[in-house]
Amino acid sequence: MYKNGYDVLSESGALNLRGKPDSTDIITVGDWVMTDQSGLIHHRLERLTALSRPAAGEHAHRQMIAANTRVRPNRLRPTYPSQPSWF
Incomplete structure (x- = not known):
């Protein structure tokens, strides 16, 4: 992402797209x-x-980090080794 465009991957390969000026x-x-x-x-x-995350500063708005990610909730839980038998 740049101020004047976006580098993207499509079926036809890498492209540089630009957004609508009034968007x-x-x-x-x-x-x-x-x-x-x-x-x-x-x-x-x-x-x-x-x-997303809270944006820095005094204004309460969200800052997007990524969209359409596939995350399995059980992958977010930490895994710990089992306790030793002597514990």
């Missing part, structure tokens, strides 16, 4: 978008999942 919709890593032949992003598809 307030922020594109993040993992988003699926619809474009035209010239590489202009017209629409962001609905996110299935979103990973």
Whole structure:
């Protein structure tokens, strides 16, 4: 992601896309978008999942980190070795 465009992978390979100048919709890593032949992003598809964090500063808003990630909840739990029998 750059101020004036996005590097993306598509079926036809790597592309550089640009957003609509009047768009307030922020594109993040993992988003699926619809474009035209010239590489202009017209629409962001609905996110299935979103990973975000509180943004720094006084304003209460969220900062997107990634979208449409596949995370299995049981993978997030830490695994500990079993206790030794002498414990």
